Amino acid sequence: MDWAGGVKLLFASGPMFSLLIGCLLGIFLGALPGLGPVFILTVMLPLTIHLQTIDALVMLVAGYTGGVYGGAITAVVFNVPGHPGNIATTFEGPAMARQGRAGEAVVAIGIAGAVGGIVATGFLVFVAPLILNAALKLQPVDYFMLAIFGLSMVAAASRGKVLVGLVLGGLGVLLSTIGPDVITGTNRFSFGSSFLKSNGVPLALVAVGVFAIGSGFVMMEESWKNRTRTLDDVRIRGGIKQGLNAAVSHPISILRSSLLGVVIGVIPGLGVTLSNIAAYAMESKIGRHLSWGTGNVIGVMAPEAADGATLIAELIPAFTLGIPGAATSALMLEALSLHGLTAGPGFFQSGSTVAAFLLAIPLAQILIAVLGIASAPVVVRMARISPQIIGPALIVIGSVGAYVVNGVIADVVIGLIFGVIGYAIVKLKLPLAPIVMGTLLGPLAEESLGRVRILDKATHTFAFFQPMAMILAVLAFIVFTGPYFRHVVKVKGYLVPGARTLRNPGVDVERMVDDSQATMVVEGKE
């Protein structure tokens, strides 16, 4: 990889400006309740289409990782997690704020998140080549089974809703088949629409509709039902020294949580909702002699370190194998595609652009921590904006984002249709990710299957009997059927009764988890 070229490319004015804008947008948008990394990526993706490749990638990665930090600040100050990835931060953060230690928490979180991101970047740089070596040996049938496996993981992670997860994933895959066939170019399923004939249904439109416009509809409706929203008047002052001390005093906790975040990140379908709570659970179990729930600074650092690591680690399978494990990595893959890059070995041979991108990730983490700490008082004010304003604004932003994809009005119409679908999915507490993941994985699966057929015809063999494909098929089967056999193999755990009652009476954890479509691992004790 051309690291020298990467440094030169990154430290030019364009990427640096993009980095700064991305960090600020991420932190501020992340502070708005309900808007997490996926939303931020969804909104930013269309707006970066016409930027230089490196500018766009840097801005996107800074934006979505910054979003987690913005949400963590409001989790500490207002007991309102910006998104499900910040749930565990509310277990200790608000207690710290009540003790006048909000500044300390914000600083400690910034440092922990940055460390998590940097650790995961290390894995991305050093582990990716190993995976790539293995990826070079993969056959088309293996890629097909990988795509199926990826979909199965996402469907399985739809807590108790595997059936509908599969239906939505299948629908996403079928949406990707609208338009030209990936191998022959023959048009299909366009229903007479010239727009569908030439463009199909772009993933960006599905994402903008489902995540941004759908969220706008939900927010408007719910703001009407819950008209009053009071937030404490908490001020963030000082705490820099204490926050630094906290981070320096607990390096093992931060590193341990970061590693846990990396592991969770590389497994498709888990994501930050799991990692932040799992990290809190792990640290509270290891440090059971400590006091928890009363403002323990480890309890805010561990979840955020895990979040930071998970968000970057999700890129490892995405960038090496083209199999995204979460909606964020799916959108990053789409960003690569929009800029003419493809995941896999080719991506890591793209020279200075990839080197600059990999260098930008740790730089973004540090910048997010610095900017986040400096702008925390402003971020706190952002969180006070009424959902009655945010909801319509989301629809406007989403519609503009949809329009930018192809520059035609049909984009907006399709975006709005998916907005309605997204609204229904959220209202029914169904998983949102499968439809987006299906739309992304569909072309990969179809192209691989097409190649398998061509190879099979030429060699008169049946490729599905190859060992790797068989292993992946068995794994996919286990993942599919696993939820139905949970009672057979019991894993001991501890239930936080509703989580909200024990740790945090103010946060509707159940609702947030349902919204995040992830299976949770929660450990706690009464």
Added chain:
Amino acid sequence: MGKPVTGLGIELDDSQSNKQPTTVISVRLLGVIFAAVLVVILGLYDSRISHYPAGVTLFPRVIGLPTLVLAIAYLVKELVKLAKSTQNLKSTAENSNVPKVTVPLPSHEQPTAKESVELLLGSRPINTVAQTRIVGLGLAVGLAVLYVALLGVVGFLIDSIALVVGGPLLFGQPIRAVPVLLVAGTALAVILSVLIHLSGVIPLSTGIFHIGVS
């Protein structure tokens, strides 16, 4: 210590849910409608498969037909849930020891012109069916008049107005909130338009959504 659970870890306790039976019914109904829509969409998709050469429909066949079957299973599951919820609601009502209270029907008396204006402006609370109808009708007409009046005049602004005003009104936001939403949404739309214009994607003169541009 809480109860042990399985799989990837611990699931939150569903017994925390404390929903009204009628809310459950409406959610179940929405679930049935959603599942039915999915079945229709997938059915339409699958019905088109035979219109295209077999070479380009292998993958759609492999995925499409099983997905349709799963969607039908999901629809059946939702219907069963709805039936159970309805049954539970009935049996709860029948077994309830709480004496039944007859709620008087809301008044259908038409409000006066002055009352209608007050209702539309939000200065008078909505209490009756007739008042609700007046407000809904008023907002719909107001939106339509606004839209037609500005059509073709301001390009992208009309689109912002339609989105920012139309959306809240459709979702029952109070009319008093509209000016704030209008200013915020339009300002946002202008900023975004300028940003997009600067990035060279869209010339500003054509507006964002092309609605109202001759």
